[in-house]
Amino acid sequence: MRILLFLLALLVSTASAWPGNPGTCDVEKMSREGHGPSKSTCKDCYSITSSIANDYLSYSLKVTGREQFQGFLLYVQDAANNTVGSFRTYDHFLYEPVECQEAVEFDLNNTIGHSNPIMKRWPVELGWTAAVTEDEAAKFQPGDKLTVRGMVVMDYDHWHIFPEFTFSIAQPGAEKLKLPAVHDTIPTHHHEYxxxxxxxxxxxxxxxxxxxxxxxxxxxxxxxxxxxxxxxxxxxxxxxxxxxxxxx
Known part of the structure; x- marks a missing residue:
């Protein structure tokens, strides 16, 4: 019985690469320091799309993929690579905000990550807004380019960096405009989970x-x-x- 308990503890301790919140907001840093090299490749595994939500500063982001996953990290950056905006709508049981040193403001849900290592399915749908106050809204102009960056982790040896997805701030008054998905083919690993x-x-x-x-x-x-x-x-x-x- 003691042997069984030991095996259970060992299995649980090695079950996931990110047991809780990712703890970082830099995708490149996470891929270099948090994990080893990917072990296989996958073409066109993931895509990100956006559409206008309530107003021209609010957007629905949808991330799609193939395999079930445990770890997740996503944020939006401006042309100066500052993490901006705020995630307002998401599954609070599976995801939670991650505070980032790169963020322009703290405590605004600038970056979203997983909250636990249970298996998750696609798609991941998130509500994101560029600004929640008039002062913040004044920093954005129609046509400003924003880039969505992120990463997904199946386990320590199997992870993917999302292809960067760029969209533009729409004109005020735009009604539910669907912005086209722009996704690149990138080499990432893809093993049977x-x-x-x-x-x-x-x-x-x-x-x-x-x-x-x-x-x-x-x-x-x-x-x-x-x-x-x-x-x-x-x-x-x-x-x-x-x-x-x-x-x-």
């Missing part, structure tokens, strides 16, 4: 552990019943001997 085997092994280990626990409890119960019967029998035997001696 190995964590399916991990979850299979984990489930089997839990089943074995629970089965052994139930068997252990059953054996303890049987031993306790046996001891009680032996005690009762011994007491009865002692009583019979006492009666015989008294009668004699």
């Amino acid at each position: 190995p964590n399916k085997l991990f979850y299979t092994v984990l489930v089997i280990a839990f089943i074995i552990y629970n089965g052994m626990s139930l068997l252990f409890k059953h054996l303890q119960h049987r031993r306790r019943q046996t001891r009680e019967k032996q005690t009762t029998f011994q007491a009865a035997a002692t009583g019979d001997r006492t009666i015989l001696l008294r009668d004699w």
Whole structure:
């Protein structure tokens, strides 16, 4: 049983490359320092599209891919490579803001990342706005170019950098204008995801552990019943001997 518990702890500890929040906002730095070289390639695996939401400063971003994933990181930068804007709409169970040193302002949800290592599916849909106040809105003009950068992680050895996606601030008054997706073909690794085997092994280990626990409890119960019967029998035997001696 101790061996099973040790194996479970070992499997869980090696299950993901990013167990919680990514902890950084630099895609290039993460690919260099957080992971080793990618082990395979994938062409046209991922794409990013955008469309106007409530107003010309608010956009819906949609990221699509193929394999299920654990880690996720996405942010928007201006022409000077400053991280700008704020993610306002997202799945709060799967994702959360990541504070970045590169951000122009803090506490504005400039960068979004995963909040836990559970398996996630595509697409990822996010609501992003360039500005939430009039002072911030004054910094953006129609036609300003913005670039979406990001990264996805399946496990430590399998990760992808998204192709950079560029879109422009629309004209005020534009109604739900669909901006075309612009995605490049980039070499990234694409292996059959190995964590399916991990979850299979984990489930089997839990089943074995629970089965052994139930068997252990059953054996303890049987031993306790046996001891009680032996005690009762011994007491009865002692009583019979006492009666015989008294009668004699």
